[in-house]
Amino acid sequence: MKGVGWLLLVVPLALALLGPWFVPDELTRGAPFMPNSSLGTDFVGRDVWHQVLAGGQTVVLVALLATVSSYLVGVPWGVVAAMTRLRIVDEVLMRPLDLLLAVPSLLVLILVAAIAGPGLPVLVGVVALVNFPDVARISRAAALEIAGRPALEAMRLQGETWWRTSIVYTGRSMLRTLAADLGVRLTGALYLVASASFLGVGVAPDAADWAVMVDRNRVGLFIQPWAVVVPALLIVALSVGLNLVFDRALRAEARS
């Protein structure tokens, strides 16, 4: 039972990162949605197993890069806004985000992607852009909650530096909320990447990509379900595994 989280995480990760090495150079092409020796063929007659091997890399990389970038910008942004003693700084930082939050993210996704054209960097940028105001907002809320704690008041009264009270103590206390958020946010990024194909954003319609596979092969669900089910399960396993492992790590940290 203990290893379930790791298992769910490692299998799709390993497939995504190592899979491309095992794809034969000469791809065979047959009739679409027909059974073959392994997982059958996909919507343009390619071997589903080869597509599964080749298609994890982009999904994982895009989700990871997008989430990391949104955190790199969002967390400092939110903490600075929460901890500053100048109200004007808080306003200047947070108001433009409210503006971004007021534009539906899918509208942003559709419009920006249509302007910027296809391409994985565009997808990373859009997913990060959609996520970053959220991260900033949650960071600010969490930091404020901590700022109100008696411990922090006590530290202030004892004359600790702004740096130590605001960044070190607060940062550490925020970790739990942020880690809980991070798991969900990575999952959300995976979702956005997976939806991108449905929305026609960022990826070629016949790219070797788990997310694209789920979308494009769904018409064949009744004839050749593996072409949808396998990549979909891999994405789900990755998300669930990630969150279970995070939870465990958090509990371990809390106990120590």
Add this chain to the structure above:
Amino acid sequence: MHSLNRRGFLGLTAGLSIAALAGCGTAEGPTSAASTPRNGGRLRAAFAGGGAKEVLDPHLANLFVEAARSKALYDKLADLGPDVAAQPRLAEKWEPDAGLTRWRITLRQAAFHNGQPVRADDVLASYARILDPGRAFRAKSSLALIDLPNSRAVDDRTVEFALKRPFVEFPNVLAAFGAYIVPAGTEDFTAPVGSGPFSFVSFEPGKSVLLKRHDGYWEGAPHLDELEFVIANEESARANALLGGQVEYAHDLTPTTARSHAAGDRMAIHRAPNSAVQAFAMKLDRPPFDNRDLREALFLLADRPQLVESVLAGSGQVGNDLFGKGYQHYADDIPQRTRDLDKAKFLIRRAGAEGLTVKLDTSTAAAGMVEAATVFADQVKGSGLTIEVVTGNKDSYWSDTLKNGSLSSFRSGAMPIETHIAQRLLTGSGTNVTKWARPEFDALYDKAVSTVDAAERDAVYREMQRSLHTEGGYLMWGFADWIVGAAPNVGGISTAPANTLDWARFDKVWLG
């Protein structure tokens, strides 16, 4: 959003091989209850549509659902038959003068839904509305040939059209997309009045249009009591609604959906062959395809059966680099091209193009284009030539590829071969993607459209197609079937190519 792209003509995502069906349209699945015509009932038909574009003005029609609705509510003077040749509709007959510049059209005894007869004045007023210089109706460019000020109503049922130049294919103009006859002076289409087989009951934009049988229809009243058009943009939603008994007719399904449900008892599949051509277009006015050897090499590199199998999921037929397979004037005597890698290699060497990389522009503007480009790039491997697929923006795709690049994906719906030539292959054509501009070819076209004798004219069309086949820029590799699903008890669904009269025509359909 490819699934929400309602200009998508062929929803081909995947598919099958049941459809080795040559030449003729066929219905698969249960048909027993539908064999004898029966009157009565309401048929609900699901089409892709678009809330914003939906209008009941037949001259504004653009989408398939609008074309189908216009056809139910209105009539044109002529329409395209199963061989994509114009046949008389509201016009009972047409007679040109010897110079082919004055055409006398006799109207049928027909009446609008309000009881008013269809008169010559209605015809002239409808055409005048389409030709209004301040507006941009779709049929305008087709009708531009008519010299309206010099055309006149001879009597209530006779119109005499004056043309700006001799044109024997004038009936193609009368059958132009959107050239419907509306009562003179109509500008308000909230409760449309036409002369078609169904009359208007109610309209909820973006949701549904309800029509009822027009008993006085000149061709005989429809079998159905009522006809309801509903909008479902997603292909899967149309199929599911049909399977769930929420509609009886689902327009434009994928080959995979057809294959998934053809064996069951809940959906009958109707296929209309030769509905859309899939192609690659090479530009002749610039390197590298200004070199004839290289064009021929590309023709010989295409493995057409494989393209049809993977991209059209087997639901179609191979093309022979000519438009309009199965249509009137199609040059079916030219031998089918097949893949010949050795000869292609030789031609590429002779053209000095070994090691050359060519960009193939494509986009998701039409379903299947990107997939076809990828498959073709694979087929070209090992020939000395390399094709690099470049996926461009789908929204500006058609205007981009009209001007830029040297090789691009192309697809087109059904139209008469004459129209295809006039729009795409003359020096002055507006959408000449391949930049095929040859004075001798233009002269042949002028000769064809001014030759009265049918056999002689056919010979000229064939001559033009021979030169296109050997030297042209279109690599037309396949023709896709049009697939419609219906409840098993629906009878009378035609398998004529999409865009022709019998396609999406409901006055001949019944519920068994």
Add this chain to the structure above:
Amino acid sequence: MSLRRYAARRLAIGAVQVLAVVTLVFLLVQALPGDAAVALAGDNPDPRRIEEIRAAMGLDRPALDRFGSWLWGLARGDFGESLISGRPVAEFLHDGLGPTLVLAVLALVLLIPAAVLLGVLAALREGGPLDRAVTTVTVGLHSIPEFALAVVLIALFGVQLRWLPPTAVGADLLGQPAVLVLPLVVLVARPLCSISRLVRAGMIDALASDYVRHARRLGIGVTRVRFAHALPTALAPAVQQVARTTDWLLGGVIVVEAVFVIPGLGTILVDAVAGRDLPVVQGLAVVFAVTTVVVNLVADLLVFRLAPRSVAIA
């Protein structure tokens, strides 16, 4: 600062936000490749025809000029007319609002109690089988795109088992509630995760916090501490997440409306963007922006009540 003054100030800021959003959307749509004329002209269009359509639509006027007159109209409550069909944009909004509102409101009514319940249960049993089961299910649902979940549910319950209608074609949503079951399940599936996870994390934090421990030492009962003291603090971040959910709901609504054939605002938005029908896109942007601003405002006011310290600075 009093609640009333806070609210008034936020409303004023909200108006500026809406204006900024509308400007942003206008600029974005202007920057899109192709315009309404290109979209209307369809495949292989003749460039001359595109020019004609452009002129007929008034698209040959300068962009700033068109935006100005649209804004002027908006100030007088006039949303303008669709470029493509010529119908008033207000009619589009009116037609689409009903179905979308039904979906969104019912989804929220189901979502909030379910998410809070799951979050609290998981927090009280942190690390136990129940917690892990809740995590697995909610995270799993969160990672599946709506279209994939919808496709599977329809195939199973609509087509194979025939328990529920596979689409809502031609149905009256409130008159035939059966058609709403699958769309609502799909809509609720994703936000359920993020909200319940935040409630869970907040609750765990709160239960471990100094002041809950202090309350326990004072001899206040476990249940009372949990629900009267820990829960409100734990809800603060979750409430803001609920506000964000209106945005997610809209995203979900776009997909759900397409797959289940519900003619709401999502469908209109997609059609309008595809057709470059700028006045309609603009009108929808106004509606969405106003909704988002109001919902976020309400959320912040709620947080103000639940945990006043957290908005003390704002």
